[in-house]
Amino acid sequence: MSTNKICVVVVSGTLERLQMAAMVASVAAVSGQDVLVFLSMNALTYFVKGNTTKAPHEGEMGVLIASHKVPEFKTLFEQAVELGDAKIFPCSMAMDILGVEQDGLEKYLEKATGLTKFLHDATDGQIWTF
Amino acid sequence: MAERKIVDGRGSFCPGPLMELIVALKSSQIGDELEVLSTDKGSVNDIPEWLNKVGHAYISTTEAEGVWHIALRKSK
Numbered sequence: 001m002s003t004n005k006i007c008v009v010v011v012s013g014t015l016e017r018l019q020m021a022a023m024v025a026s027v028a029a030v031s032g033q034d035v036l037v038f039l040s041m042n043a044l045t046y047f048v049k050g051n052t053t054k055a056p057h058e059g060e061m062g063v064l065i066a067s068h069k070v071p072e073f074k075t076l077f078e079q080a081v082e083l084g085d086a087k088i089f090p091c092s093m094a095m096d097i098l099g100v101e102q103d104g105l106e107k108y109l110e111k112a113t114g115l116t117k118f119l120h121d122a123t124d125g126q127i128w129t130f
Numbered sequence: 131m132a133e134r135k136i137v138d139g140r141g142s143f144c145p146g147p148l149m150e151l152i153v154a155l156k157s158s159q160i161g162d163e164l165e166v167l168s169t170d171k172g173s174v175n176d177i178p179e180w181l182n183k184v185g186h187a188y189i190s191t192t193e194a195e196g197v198w199h200i201a202l203r204k205s206k
Contacts, residue, residue: 028147030152070143083152
């Protein structure tokens with residue numbers, strides 16, 4: 001069955017995975033696909049307002065990315081929303097653990113969402129996990 | 131014919147030039163011609179593919195001194 005919906009689950013806090021997730025989400029969104037992104041675990045911390053921590057790299061590629069003019073993953077996620085109508089959902093459980101409220105997250109994120117709701121919304125889409 | 135609007139994506143890597151093109155398309159009119167400058171080889175294949183998928187007219191790709199020039203027309 002073909003589907004036009006792509007669901008991107010991002011849990012990793014490493015540069016390579018965040019970058020790839022952002023590339024998939026942004027390119028799919030601007031190509032007319034419905035894109036839902038779920039941010040949880042270590043990935044969510046980068047979307048807390050004021051967090052300027054650089055994502056650590058896993059290997060050589062991450063080092064090279066950091067030294068080349070590659071669009072930043074947060075910029076790509078924001079462009080996925082602004083240019084392609086992607087929806088990015090912060091995981092409510094991760095927010096509880098971090099002790100962060102909705103207004104403490106980047107403004108282009110949707111309202112906090114639980115895994116049950118996200119999985120329900122994802123039933124008729126592809127799921128990509130990073 | 132009006133001059134082509136130049137989208138300078140030189141030095142940026144995938145999907146940077148494509149994103150810059152999409153931003154430029156937002157502020158263009160149907161029928162306008164744009165030309166993306168890119169030094170990223172991947173974008174040379176990806177941008178025509180994207181144009182075909184979303185329904186804008188691809189005109190041509192030329193290369194000069196390590197810079198690719200991808201010309202297109204906004205169609206919708």
